[in-house]
Amino acid sequence: MSKLPFRLGIHPINWVGEDVKEHGDETTFEQIVDEIAALGLAGTEMGRKFPADTEVLKQELERRGIGLTSQWKSVLFSDPSYHEAELEAYRAHAKFLQEMGSTVISTCEAGGSLHFDPRQSPREVQRLNEEQWAALAQGLNAAGAIAKEYGLKLTYHHHGGTVVERPEEIDKLMELTDPELVYLLFDTGHAYYGGADPLEVLQKHYDRIAYVHLKDVRQAALDRAREEQADFITCIRNGVFTVPGDGCIDFAPIMNELVTRNYTGWALLEGEQDPSLHPAYEYASKALRYLDSLIAEEGER
Numbered sequence: 001m002s003k004l005p006f007r008l009g010i011h012p013i014n015w016v017g018e019d020v021k022e023h024g025d026e027t028t029f030e031q032i033v034d035e036i037a038a039l040g041l042a043g044t045e046m047g048r049k050f051p052a053d054t055e056v057l058k059q060e061l062e063r064r065g066i067g068l069t070s071q072w073k074s075v076l077f078s079d080p081s082y083h084e085a086e087l088e089a090y091r092a093h094a095k096f097l098q099e100m101g102s103t104v105i106s107t108c109e110a111g112g113s114l115h116f117d118p119r120q121s122p123r124e125v126q127r128l129n130e131e132q133w134a135a136l137a138q139g140l141n142a143a144g145a146i147a148k149e150y151g152l153k154l155t156y157h158h159h160g161g162t163v164v165e166r167p168e169e170i171d172k173l174m175e176l177t178d179p180e181l182v183y184l185l186f187d188t189g190h191a192y193y194g195g196a197d198p199l200e201v202l203q204k205h206y207d208r209i210a211y212v213h214l215k216d217v218r219q220a221a222l223d224r225a226r227e228e229q230a231d232f233i234t235c236i237r238n239g240v241f242t243v244p245g246d247g248c249i250d251f252a253p254i255m256n257e258l259v260t261r262n263y264t265g266w267a268l269l270e271g272e273q274d275p276s277l278h279p280a281y282e283y284a285s286k287a288l289r290y291l292d293s294l295i296a297e298e299g300e301r
Contacts, residue, residue: 007266079132103153104153109162140154167200184211188249212266246271
């Protein structure tokens with residue numbers, strides 16, 4: 001993958017589910033990072049099996065030549081009454097990631113979400129009204145300023161089952177937030193899941209993109225989920241997501257766009273599926289070969 005201008009890593013969610021806890025729950029931290037190193041990848045995000053002690057984590061990653069790219073941070077900014085506590089927690093999160101040498105903070109609004117809102121468990125996503133959108137933007141701008149203090153970028157993760165999953169919601173978030181403080185985590189799988197063309201999202205918002213997740217979607221599983229009106233977690237259990245090259249998304253134009261525009265940030269492989277059915281190392285290896293073939297094809301033109 002030497003022809004890539006950006007750094008390629010992999011998310012531990014390929015080995016251990018974050019939202020579906022039974023997926024890979026028996027997998028150890030050591031297995032995850034040993035296999036990441038064996039894949040020849042040098043970046044990963046924080047996972048729930050990783051050591052909580054910063055020094056231990058640093059030592060374990062460094063001796064395998066792996067850097068920590070980021071860690072997910074849920075926020076509740078659509079409700080102004082939560083801003084003070086949320087910003088205090090965000091500062092602590094930024095401090096940890098700075099200590100780990102990370103450059104971005106994967107950030108997602110929990111308010112109104114099917115599965116992440118700590119206040120409720122709605123039967124469907126509670127879309128934001130204009131006041132809530134304004135509060136969300138205000139909170140994100142403030143959090144983005146905190147991230148900037150620590151030499152980090154807030155990268156907003158548009159995400160299935162949340163209030164920013166559809167293409168028009170991504171557009172609105174980008175319009176309402178300060179481009180100097182709030183960036184975008186472009187996720188191919190979540191873009192497709194939310195009804196967008198991933199390439200169009202990439203092209204439209206490229207100047208705001210500071211982090212990338214490369215994830216694929218199984219169309220048949222998604223179609224079945226839509227017919228059954230399955231929620232986001234059920235979709236994961238039913239194998240909607242997989243690694244690049246194993247689903248319906250055409251990654252050739254996406255990779256071409258990233259290469260042509262000379263994207264230099266991190267891009268992480270994601271599968272988010274049951275590793276007992278789809279072994280993480282095996283599927284990551286196939287994804288790397290697939291992406292490598294796309295770059296080789298591009299170089300021959």
